Amino acid sequence: MAYKINDxxxxxxxxxxxxxxxxxxxxxxxxxxxxxxxxxxxxxxxxSRCVEACPVEAPQLDExxxxxxxxxxEKWKKLxxxxxxxx
Numbered sequence: 001m002a003y004k005i006n007d008x009x010x011x012x013x014x015x016x017x018x019x020x021x022x023x024x025x026x027x028x029x030x031x032x033x034x035x036x037x038x039x040x041x042x043x044x045x046x047x048s049r050c051v052e053a054c055p056v057e058a059p060q061l062d063e064x065x066x067x068x069x070x071x072x073x074e075k076w077k078k079l080x081x082x083x084x085x086x087x
Contacts, residue, residue: 002038002065003050005031009058018049021079030058035065042069043076043085 002023005015009030016024016031021044023037033050041048050059067075076085 001040001067002035002062003033003040003048003059004035004062004065005033005050005058006060007058008056009054010056012055014053014055015050015059018053020044020049021076024050033059033062035062036075037079038062038065039072039076039079042072043080043087046087 005024007030011026011030013026013031016026018024019033019038020041021037021039023034024031025034026032048059051057073085
C-alpha cells in the first residue's frame with residue numbers, strides 16, 4: 001500500500017530526500033507522494049523512511065492504493081532495473 005501525506009504536513013522537506021524512489025515532491029503547501037513510485041521502501045529499507053523522518057507523522061498509509069509486499073517489490077524492480085533489492 002502506498003503512503004500519502006496528510007494535511008498535518010508542515011512542508012519541512014525531511015521526507016523528500018529519504019525516499020529511495022523519488023516518489024515525494026513538493027506540492028501546493030504540502031509534500032505529495034506519487035503512488036506509482038511508492039513502495040513503502042520495500043526493496044530498499046526494512047521500514048518506511050518517510051514515516052521515520054517526518055516530525056509530525058504526516059505520511060499515512062493510503063487505503064486507496066493497497067498492495068501486497070510482493071506487488072511492492074515488483075514495483076521496486078521496475079523502478080530500479082538491473083539492481084538487486086537490499087531487503
